[in-house]
Amino acid sequence: MDVRHNIRLLIDQLSLSRGDRTLIHGLSLCVEPGQALWLTGPNGIGKTTLLLACAALLSPDEGDIRWTSEDRNIPANQALAYAAHRGPERSELRLGEELSFWQTLLNDDMSLNDRLTSVGLQDRDDTPVAGLSAGQIRRLSLARLMASNRAAWLMDEPLSGLDVDGRALVTETLSQHLARGGLAIIASHQPVPIIGVTAKKLVLEPAISGAAS
Numbered sequence: 001m002d003v004r005h006n007i008r009l010l011i012d013q014l015s016l017s018r019g020d021r022t023l024i025h026g027l028s029l030c031v032e033p034g035q036a037l038w039l040t041g042p043n044g045i046g047k048t049t050l051l052l053a054c055a056a057l058l059s060p061d062e063g064d065i066r067w068t069s070e071d072r073n074i075p076a077n078q079a080l081a082y083a084a085h086r087g088p089e090r091s092e093l094r095l096g097e098e099l100s101f102w103q104t105l106l107n108d109d110m111s112l113n114d115r116l117t118s119v120g121l122q123d124r125d126d127t128p129v130a131g132l133s134a135g136q137i138r139r140l141s142l143a144r145l146m147a148s149n150r151a152a153w154l155m156d157e158p159l160s161g162l163d164v165d166g167r168a169l170v171t172e173t174l175s176q177h178l179a180r181g182g183l184a185i186i187a188s189h190q191p192v193p194i195i196g197v198t199a200k201k202l203v204l205e206p207a208i209s210g211a212a213s
């Protein structure tokens with residue numbers, strides 16, 4: 001079975017903490033193929049923490065996070081790709097080397113040039129990643145998501161640092177991903193426009209419990 005299709009996220013009675021602080025308590029929700037969940041709320045409330053838990057990089061105190069397809073559990077690393085708020089800027093490689101590494105790892109069938117062009121980074125392949133601007137780093141993260149061919153995209157502040165064209169690129173890419181039956185969990189202080197889909201919105205509050213609207 002091709003696990004890239006019909007993946008859904010099921011969260012049941014989830015409690016999460018960092019250190020001795022409970023950030024999320026008793027959260028239940030479901031995100032279906034073609035849907036997006038927009039996580040928002042003040043600084044430090046737990047948006048990134050919830051993304052990390054969805055990516056199986058952090059264990060719940062209680063409750064369950066499951067990625068499923070046709071009622072079968074799918075390992076997180078086969079279900080999703082994660083564009084963290086920080087990350088590739090620490091690389092010591094040049095942009096072309098960095099992206100090419102990920103393309104090989106992720107079995108991307110697009111050429112390096114086409115992938116760079118798809119995010120507006122053509123002619124930049126010789127630039128050291130450490131020398132990219134904040135917006136260019138965001139574009140690199142987007143290229144990695146696109147290369148991943150995973151059904152679920154976890155995006156932490158995907159619009160930060162992007163110019164008007166970059167924001168339009170995120171909207172277009174995300175809309176196409178959802179239209180193909182993918183899903184997205186987006187942590188962002190601002191709404192991320194998506195064509196043809198209204199994202200479910202979850203406003204995190206201190207030790208939230210309940211369900212997404």
Ligand SMILES: Nc1ncnc2c1ncn2[C@@H]1O[C@H](COP(=O)(O)OP(=O)(O)OP(=O)(O)O)[C@@H](O)[C@H]1O
Binds near residue numbers: 019
């Ligand atoms: N490794 C850690 N150890 C202990 N506490 C942590 C750790 N990482 C984060 N925290 C704390 O967990 C809380 C939630 O952090 P998180 O990064 O999830 O918030 P956020 O909602 O994504 O914030 P922002 O909007 O600023 O990005 C914060 O109070 C933070 O200080």
